[in-house]
Amino acid sequence: MQQTFKAVKSIFISLLIILILIINCYAIEDAIVAVVNNELLTLKDLKNYILSTQASLVTEGIPEEKIKVIMAELQKNGLNKLIEDKLILSRANVIGLEVQDKLVNERMKEIKSKYASEQEFLDALIKNGTNITELKSKYKDQFKIQFVIEHEVKSKIYVNPQEVTDFYESNKELFQKKERVVLDSIYISYGKDKSAAQAKANEAIAKIMAGKDFLETAKEYSDSPSLGEIEKGQLMPSIEDIIFNMEEGGVSSQVEVDTGIYIFRISKIIEPKIAPLVEVKDKIYNYVYQNKLSEKFRTWLEELKNNAYIEIKK
Numbered sequence: 565m566q567q568t569f570k571a572v573k574s575i576f577i578s579l580l581i582i583l584i585l586i587i588n589c590y591a592i593e594d595a596i597v598a599v600v601n602n603e604l605l606t607l608k609d610l611k612n613y614i615l616s617t618q619a620s621l622v623t624e625g626i627p628e629e630k631i632k633v634i635m636a637e638l639q640k641n642g643l644n645k646l647i648e649d650k651l652i653l654s655r656a657n658v659i660g661l662e663v664q665d666k667l668v669n670e671r672m673k674e675i676k677s678k679y680a681s682e683q684e685f686l687d688a689l690i691k692n693g694t695n696i697t698e699l700k701s702k703y704k705d706q707f708k709i710q711f712v713i714e715h716e717v718k719s720k721i722y723v724n725p726q727e728v729t730d731f732y733e734s735n736k737e738l739f740q741k742k743e744r745v746v747l748d749s750i751y752i753s754y755g756k757d758k759s760a761a762q763a764k765a766n767e768a769i770a771k772i773m774a775g776k777d778f779l780e781t782a783k784e785y786s787d788s789p790s791l792g793e794i795e796k797g798q799l800m801p802s803i804e805d806i807i808f809n810m811e812e813g814g815v816s817s818q819v820e821v822d823t824g825i826y827i828f829r830i831s832k833i834i835e836p837k838i839a840p841l842v843e844v845k846d847k848i849y850n851y852v853y854q855n856k857l858s859e860k861f862r863t864w865l866e867e868l869k870n871n872a873y874i875e876i877k878k
Contacts, residue, residue, distance in 0.1 A: 597643060599875040600650045605643075613646045614638055619694035620702050625678050643876065651868040653705060656712040663707040671703045672696070717864050721856045728848045732841050739839040742796040745807060746832040748778050750786040753824040765818045765825045772815055778829045787824070793834075 598605040617638060621631045638645060679685040689695055694702075732739070750768055754761045768785040772778055782790065791799075796808060806816055807828050816828040 597877050598647060600647055601873050610643055610646055614642050615693055616698060616702050619692035620699060622692045623688055624675055647874060648865060651872055652709050652712055655868060656708045661708060661712055663704050667707055668700050668703050717861050721860055723849055723852050727852055728845050731848050731852060736838050739844050741837055741839050743808060743836050744793055744795045744834040745830050746793050747791045747807060748829040748831050749791045750782045750827040751788045751824055752785060753787045761825055765827060769827060
């Protein structure tokens, strides 16, 4: 009888310990990590935010290396990012911004199209710890954040054409073009017989040296089109050492690469020069715009934070 009592007592104590551990786990997950206005953010909210972000990235087929970078940043600054998203979503609600279900459904359809079947898509969701409802909610929030930023930040940015011109005039060294050549080329693939390819290349060079037009010879012998205009830095150094030391009109000897043989002729040498404004104005516009956008967004986000009650729990 006493042994039975001891056994029951032992089982009871074990169950009690397990229950305490379970309660502690829930208590930890329910621990408040931050307060944003009148909303409590728990450790569970933070974990779900990070996991749902990862799940949506994987489901969308984002490259693994890019996901690693995003998630590494989120692991370090996840709470701050969650708070910022909450503030932006709150702002969207204040101005009455709504996201139509049609947009979310179209986004879901786009993601599903990357999978061979509906079942494969559902399996991917399960594998990544999410489901259709959670994914739709994530996309709805993403659309809201996107739309409120467009409404309150992007719509207020303007780049004056004079700003583009001023940037160009002050930073001309950034638009210095590298040395370039217009390259006529003959490429002869090794195929299955390297010796035959070398003999064919010798034959082509002999005809060119005898006065046959290079381009006509290329039509007869080349296995691929001419390379055309090449900027220094685009080809292998071993090839560039040859072509950028040739004179205009010069023809190279055989230049062997892993897959075949090249014969080059320098059709034209284009000396380094500063690109004209008309060539780079779109690039400058985008650069100036992105700088303004980044600055405007930072200022706008700081205003949201300054006008909110935020308390981060230690």
